[in-house]
Amino acid sequence: MNTPRRRIVPRLLQLVLVVLGVYLGFILVFDVLLGQLIPKSLLTMYMVFVIAGAIMVFTFTEEGAQELVGPIKALVEDPSKKWVRNVVFVIVPLLAGYYVYSSMLPGFEAPVELRTIHPAPPGKFKAYGKSYNLATLENPFRKFEKEDPAKFKELVKEGGNIYIKNCQYCHGDKLDGKGPYAAGLNPTPLNFQDVGTIAQLQESFLFWRIATGGPGLPGEAAPWISSMPVWQDFLAEDEIWKVILFLYNYTGRQPRSWAHE
Numbered sequence: 412m413n414t415p416r417r418r419i420v421p422r423l424l425q426l427v428l429v430v431l432g433v434y435l436g437f438i439l440v441f442d443v444l445l446g447q448l449i450p451k452s453l454l455t456m457y458m459v460f461v462i463a464g465a466i467m468v469f470t471f472t473e474e475g476a477q478e479l480v481g482p483i484k485a486l487v488e489d490p491s492k493k494w495v496r497n498v499v500f501v502i503v504p505l506l507a508g509y510y511v512y513s514s515m516l517p518g519f520e521a522p523v524e525l526r527t528i529h530p531a532p533p534g535k536f537k538a539y540g541k542s543y544n545l546a547t548l549e550n551p552f553r554k555f556e557k558e559d560p561a562k563f564k565e566l567v568k569e570g571g572n573i574y575i576k577n578c579q580y581c582h583g584d585k586l587d588g589k590g591p592y593a594a595g596l597n598p599t600p601l602n603f604q605d606v607g608t609i610a611q612l613q614e615s616f617l618f619w620r621i622a623t624g625g626p627g628l629p630g631e632a633a634p635w636i637s638s639m640p641v642w643q644d645f646l647a648e649d650e651i652w653k654v655i656l657f658l659y660n661y662t663g664r665q666p667r668s669w670a671h672e
Protein backbone atom coordinates (compact mmCIF):
# COMPACT_ATOMS: atom_id res chain seq x y z
CA MET A 412 0.00 0.00 0.00
CA ASN A 413 1.37 3.41 -0.84
CA THR A 414 1.32 5.89 1.99
CA PRO A 415 0.08 9.26 0.79
CA ARG A 416 2.39 12.23 1.10
CA ARG A 417 1.84 14.33 4.17
CA ARG A 418 0.58 17.78 3.36
CA ILE A 419 0.28 20.81 5.57
CA VAL A 420 -3.36 21.17 4.56
CA PRO A 421 -4.95 17.78 3.89
CA ARG A 422 -6.63 17.45 0.51
CA LEU A 423 -10.12 16.95 1.87
CA LEU A 424 -9.78 20.20 3.78
CA GLN A 425 -8.34 21.88 0.67
CA LEU A 426 -11.45 20.85 -1.26
CA VAL A 427 -13.73 22.22 1.44
CA LEU A 428 -11.73 25.47 1.53
CA VAL A 429 -11.88 25.90 -2.26
CA VAL A 430 -15.65 25.43 -2.32
CA LEU A 431 -16.12 27.73 0.67
CA GLY A 432 -13.81 30.30 -0.92
CA VAL A 433 -15.78 30.37 -4.18
CA TYR A 434 -19.02 30.65 -2.22
CA LEU A 435 -17.76 33.59 -0.19
CA GLY A 436 -16.35 35.07 -3.41
CA PHE A 437 -19.80 35.06 -5.01
CA ILE A 438 -21.29 36.72 -1.94
CA LEU A 439 -18.48 39.28 -1.77
CA VAL A 440 -18.56 40.25 -5.45
CA PHE A 441 -22.33 40.29 -5.99
CA ASP A 442 -23.84 41.27 -2.66
CA VAL A 443 -21.15 43.48 -1.20
CA LEU A 444 -19.32 45.03 -4.16
CA LEU A 445 -22.02 45.16 -6.85
CA GLY A 446 -25.04 45.32 -4.55
CA GLN A 447 -26.85 42.82 -6.81
CA LEU A 448 -28.19 39.97 -4.71
CA ILE A 449 -27.99 36.56 -6.36
CA PRO A 450 -31.24 34.63 -6.03
CA LYS A 451 -30.81 31.62 -3.70
CA SER A 452 -31.87 29.13 -6.37
CA LEU A 453 -29.26 30.47 -8.79
CA LEU A 454 -26.51 30.42 -6.18
CA THR A 455 -27.40 26.81 -5.35
CA MET A 456 -27.09 25.94 -9.02
CA TYR A 457 -23.70 27.70 -9.33
CA MET A 458 -22.44 25.90 -6.25
CA VAL A 459 -23.47 22.49 -7.60
CA PHE A 460 -21.28 23.18 -10.64
CA VAL A 461 -18.45 24.48 -8.49
CA ILE A 462 -18.52 21.40 -6.24
CA ALA A 463 -18.71 19.04 -9.22
CA GLY A 464 -15.80 20.87 -10.89
CA ALA A 465 -13.69 20.91 -7.74
CA ILE A 466 -14.22 17.18 -7.18
CA MET A 467 -13.18 16.52 -10.79
CA VAL A 468 -9.96 18.50 -10.36
CA PHE A 469 -9.17 16.95 -6.99
CA THR A 470 -9.71 13.39 -8.22
CA PHE A 471 -7.97 13.88 -11.57
CA THR A 472 -5.06 11.61 -10.66
CA GLU A 473 -5.26 8.29 -8.88
CA GLU A 474 -3.00 9.62 -6.15
CA GLY A 475 -5.09 12.73 -5.70
CA ALA A 476 -8.26 10.72 -5.40
CA GLN A 477 -6.70 8.47 -2.80
CA GLU A 478 -5.47 11.40 -0.77
CA LEU A 479 -8.90 12.90 -0.90
CA VAL A 480 -10.70 9.86 0.44
CA GLY A 481 -7.79 8.92 2.70
CA PRO A 482 -9.14 10.58 5.84
CA ILE A 483 -12.59 9.10 5.26
CA LYS A 484 -11.12 5.65 4.69
CA ALA A 485 -8.95 5.95 7.77
CA LEU A 486 -11.95 6.93 9.82
CA VAL A 487 -13.81 3.81 8.77
CA GLU A 488 -10.91 1.32 8.86
CA ASP A 489 -8.20 2.52 11.24
CA PRO A 490 -8.56 0.62 14.59
CA SER A 491 -7.01 3.52 16.50
CA LYS A 492 -9.82 5.79 15.35
CA LYS A 493 -12.49 3.63 16.92
CA TRP A 494 -13.77 6.31 19.23
CA VAL A 495 -13.98 9.06 16.65
CA ARG A 496 -15.70 6.60 14.35
CA ASN A 497 -18.33 5.71 16.92
CA VAL A 498 -19.06 9.34 17.65
CA VAL A 499 -19.33 10.23 13.93
CA PHE A 500 -21.53 7.23 13.22
CA VAL A 501 -23.94 8.29 15.92
CA ILE A 502 -23.98 12.01 15.18
CA VAL A 503 -24.40 11.85 11.38
CA PRO A 504 -27.56 9.67 11.41
CA LEU A 505 -28.97 11.77 14.22
CA LEU A 506 -28.42 14.97 12.22
CA ALA A 507 -29.93 13.42 9.10
CA GLY A 508 -32.88 12.17 11.15
CA TYR A 509 -33.41 15.57 12.69
CA TYR A 510 -33.26 17.24 9.27
CA VAL A 511 -35.89 14.88 7.85
CA TYR A 512 -38.04 15.24 10.97
CA SER A 513 -37.92 19.02 10.92
CA SER A 514 -38.74 19.19 7.22
CA MET A 515 -41.79 16.97 7.78
CA LEU A 516 -43.33 19.07 10.54
CA PRO A 517 -46.56 20.54 9.24
CA GLY A 518 -46.26 24.14 8.11
CA PHE A 519 -48.89 26.70 7.35
CA GLU A 520 -47.37 27.98 4.12
CA ALA A 521 -49.06 27.19 0.86
CA PRO A 522 -47.34 24.32 -0.98
CA VAL A 523 -44.62 25.41 -3.35
CA GLU A 524 -45.76 25.55 -6.93
CA LEU A 525 -42.88 25.41 -9.35
CA ARG A 526 -43.41 27.87 -12.11
CA THR A 527 -41.49 30.28 -14.27
CA ILE A 528 -41.97 33.71 -12.78
CA HIS A 529 -40.44 35.48 -15.73
CA PRO A 530 -41.25 33.33 -18.73
CA ALA A 531 -39.42 34.00 -21.96
CA PRO A 532 -41.43 36.70 -23.69
CA PRO A 533 -42.77 36.09 -27.17
CA GLY A 534 -40.89 37.88 -29.96
CA LYS A 535 -44.09 39.60 -30.99
CA PHE A 536 -47.39 40.12 -29.28
CA LYS A 537 -50.73 41.71 -30.03
CA ALA A 538 -52.37 44.41 -27.95
CA TYR A 539 -54.60 47.35 -28.77
CA GLY A 540 -55.29 45.63 -32.09
CA LYS A 541 -51.64 46.10 -33.14
CA SER A 542 -48.64 43.86 -33.27
CA TYR A 543 -45.60 44.81 -31.18
CA ASN A 544 -42.04 43.62 -31.62
CA LEU A 545 -40.60 43.17 -28.14
CA ALA A 546 -36.98 43.48 -29.25
CA THR A 547 -37.43 47.02 -30.57
CA LEU A 548 -40.27 48.29 -28.38
CA GLU A 549 -39.24 51.25 -26.22
CA ASN A 550 -40.90 53.48 -23.69
CA PRO A 551 -41.70 56.65 -25.70
CA PHE A 552 -41.37 58.78 -22.54
CA ARG A 553 -38.01 57.48 -21.31
CA LYS A 554 -36.08 60.04 -23.40
CA PHE A 555 -37.48 62.92 -21.34
CA GLU A 556 -35.53 61.72 -18.31
CA LYS A 557 -32.49 63.44 -19.86
CA GLU A 558 -34.08 65.84 -22.36
CA ASP A 559 -36.71 67.48 -20.18
CA PRO A 560 -36.51 66.51 -16.49
CA ALA A 561 -39.46 68.76 -15.52
CA LYS A 562 -41.71 67.06 -18.04
CA PHE A 563 -40.37 63.68 -16.95
CA LYS A 564 -41.28 64.44 -13.34
CA GLU A 565 -44.81 65.31 -14.43
CA LEU A 566 -45.11 62.03 -16.36
CA VAL A 567 -43.90 60.02 -13.37
CA LYS A 568 -46.48 61.79 -11.22
CA GLU A 569 -49.25 60.89 -13.66
CA GLY A 570 -47.98 57.31 -13.61
CA GLY A 571 -48.17 57.39 -9.81
CA ASN A 572 -51.81 58.43 -9.93
CA ILE A 573 -52.61 55.64 -12.36
CA TYR A 574 -50.83 53.22 -10.04
CA ILE A 575 -52.74 54.29 -6.94
CA LYS A 576 -56.06 54.08 -8.77
CA ASN A 577 -55.46 50.70 -10.37
CA CYS A 578 -52.52 48.71 -9.06
CA GLN A 579 -52.01 49.30 -5.35
CA TYR A 580 -54.90 46.98 -4.36
CA CYS A 581 -52.68 44.09 -5.27
CA HIS A 582 -49.10 45.36 -5.59
CA GLY A 583 -49.29 47.57 -2.49
CA ASP A 584 -48.94 51.31 -1.93
CA LYS A 585 -45.23 50.76 -1.28
CA LEU A 586 -44.90 48.55 -4.39
CA ASP A 587 -43.90 45.66 -2.15
CA GLY A 588 -46.61 43.27 -3.34
CA LYS A 589 -48.54 43.65 -0.08
CA GLY A 590 -51.73 45.35 -1.21
CA PRO A 591 -55.00 44.73 0.64
CA TYR A 592 -56.04 41.99 -1.84
CA ALA A 593 -52.65 40.29 -1.96
CA ALA A 594 -53.22 37.83 0.88
CA GLY A 595 -56.07 36.16 -1.02
CA LEU A 596 -54.16 35.67 -4.26
CA ASN A 597 -51.98 32.82 -5.45
CA PRO A 598 -49.65 33.45 -7.20
CA THR A 599 -49.16 36.57 -5.13
CA PRO A 600 -48.78 39.96 -6.82
CA LEU A 601 -45.12 40.63 -7.52
CA ASN A 602 -43.04 42.79 -5.24
CA PHE A 603 -41.43 45.47 -7.41
CA GLN A 604 -39.00 46.38 -4.62
CA ASP A 605 -37.41 42.94 -4.89
CA VAL A 606 -34.26 42.86 -7.05
CA GLY A 607 -35.66 39.76 -8.77
CA THR A 608 -38.49 41.61 -10.53
CA ILE A 609 -38.45 44.85 -12.52
CA ALA A 610 -34.75 45.56 -11.93
CA GLN A 611 -34.03 42.49 -14.08
CA LEU A 612 -36.45 43.40 -16.84
CA GLN A 613 -36.77 45.67 -19.82
CA GLU A 614 -39.56 48.17 -20.11
CA SER A 615 -40.89 46.34 -23.17
CA PHE A 616 -41.27 43.17 -21.07
CA LEU A 617 -43.27 45.12 -18.50
CA PHE A 618 -45.43 46.64 -21.24
CA TRP A 619 -46.22 43.17 -22.54
CA ARG A 620 -47.02 41.82 -19.07
CA ILE A 621 -49.19 44.79 -18.09
CA ALA A 622 -51.08 45.02 -21.39
CA THR A 623 -51.85 41.30 -21.62
CA GLY A 624 -51.90 40.35 -17.90
CA GLY A 625 -52.26 36.80 -16.58
CA PRO A 626 -54.13 35.51 -19.66
CA GLY A 627 -51.26 36.74 -21.89
CA LEU A 628 -48.74 34.42 -20.28
CA PRO A 629 -47.35 31.65 -22.48
CA GLY A 630 -48.13 28.02 -21.71
CA GLU A 631 -44.67 27.35 -20.30
CA ALA A 632 -45.54 29.55 -17.33
CA ALA A 633 -48.28 27.10 -16.30
CA PRO A 634 -49.76 26.27 -13.89
CA TRP A 635 -50.91 29.85 -13.99
CA ILE A 636 -53.98 31.20 -12.38
CA SER A 637 -52.58 34.70 -12.27
CA SER A 638 -55.05 37.39 -11.26
CA MET A 639 -53.03 40.09 -13.03
CA PRO A 640 -55.65 41.93 -15.11
CA VAL A 641 -55.45 42.56 -18.83
CA TRP A 642 -54.79 46.28 -18.65
CA GLN A 643 -55.22 47.01 -22.35
CA ASP A 644 -58.93 46.69 -21.57
CA PHE A 645 -58.81 49.48 -18.99
CA LEU A 646 -55.84 51.74 -19.67
CA ALA A 647 -54.59 53.61 -22.70
CA GLU A 648 -51.21 52.71 -24.14
CA ASP A 649 -49.67 55.95 -22.85
CA GLU A 650 -51.00 55.27 -19.38
CA ILE A 651 -49.18 51.94 -19.27
CA TRP A 652 -45.91 53.59 -20.29
CA LYS A 653 -46.37 56.24 -17.59
CA VAL A 654 -47.09 53.70 -14.89
CA ILE A 655 -43.90 51.90 -15.93
CA LEU A 656 -41.93 55.14 -15.46
CA PHE A 657 -43.45 55.38 -12.00
CA LEU A 658 -42.54 51.79 -11.04
CA TYR A 659 -38.84 52.39 -11.77
CA ASN A 660 -38.79 55.89 -10.34
CA TYR A 661 -40.41 54.92 -7.05
CA THR A 662 -38.23 51.87 -6.47
CA GLY A 663 -35.07 53.69 -7.59
CA ARG A 664 -34.28 50.93 -10.08
CA GLN A 665 -33.20 51.22 -13.69
CA PRO A 666 -34.80 49.17 -16.44
CA ARG A 667 -32.56 46.74 -18.24
CA SER A 668 -31.54 47.94 -21.65
CA TRP A 669 -29.53 46.53 -24.52
CA ALA A 670 -27.16 49.47 -24.53
CA HIS A 671 -24.79 50.09 -21.68
CA GLU A 672 -24.90 53.59 -20.30
Ligand code: HEC
Nearest residue numbers: 577578581598599600601608609617620625637638639654
Ligand atom coordinates in the same frame (compact mmCIF):
# COMPACT_ATOMS: atom_id res chain seq x y z
C1 HEC B 1 -55.99 41.84 -9.02
C2 HEC B 1 -54.61 42.03 -8.59
C3 HEC B 1 -53.66 42.83 -9.45
C4 HEC B 1 -53.78 44.13 -9.89
C5 HEC B 1 -54.93 45.10 -9.63
C6 HEC B 1 -52.57 44.41 -10.61
N1 HEC B 1 -51.75 43.32 -10.64
FE1 HEC B 1 -49.94 43.19 -11.50
N2 HEC B 1 -49.76 41.26 -10.94
C7 HEC B 1 -50.68 40.59 -10.16
C8 HEC B 1 -50.20 39.26 -9.90
C9 HEC B 1 -50.92 38.20 -9.08
C10 HEC B 1 -48.94 39.14 -10.53
C11 HEC B 1 -47.99 37.93 -10.51
C12 HEC B 1 -48.41 36.91 -11.49
C13 HEC B 1 -48.10 37.34 -12.89
O1 HEC B 1 -46.92 37.67 -13.17
O2 HEC B 1 -49.03 37.35 -13.70
C14 HEC B 1 -48.70 40.42 -11.20
C15 HEC B 1 -47.58 40.70 -11.97
C16 HEC B 1 -47.31 41.93 -12.51
C17 HEC B 1 -46.14 42.25 -13.30
C18 HEC B 1 -45.06 41.28 -13.72
C19 HEC B 1 -43.79 41.65 -13.01
C20 HEC B 1 -42.66 40.71 -13.27
O3 HEC B 1 -41.64 40.88 -12.57
O4 HEC B 1 -42.77 39.83 -14.12
C21 HEC B 1 -46.21 43.58 -13.60
C22 HEC B 1 -45.20 44.41 -14.37
C23 HEC B 1 -47.43 44.09 -13.01
N3 HEC B 1 -48.07 43.07 -12.35
C24 HEC B 1 -47.82 45.40 -13.10
C25 HEC B 1 -49.07 45.85 -12.67
C26 HEC B 1 -49.55 47.20 -12.90
C27 HEC B 1 -48.74 48.32 -13.55
C28 HEC B 1 -50.81 47.26 -12.40
C29 HEC B 1 -51.77 48.44 -12.45
C30 HEC B 1 -52.01 49.05 -13.74
C31 HEC B 1 -51.11 45.95 -11.83
N4 HEC B 1 -50.04 45.13 -12.02
C32 HEC B 1 -52.30 45.63 -11.21
C33 HEC B 1 -51.89 41.08 -9.70
C34 HEC B 1 -52.39 42.33 -9.94
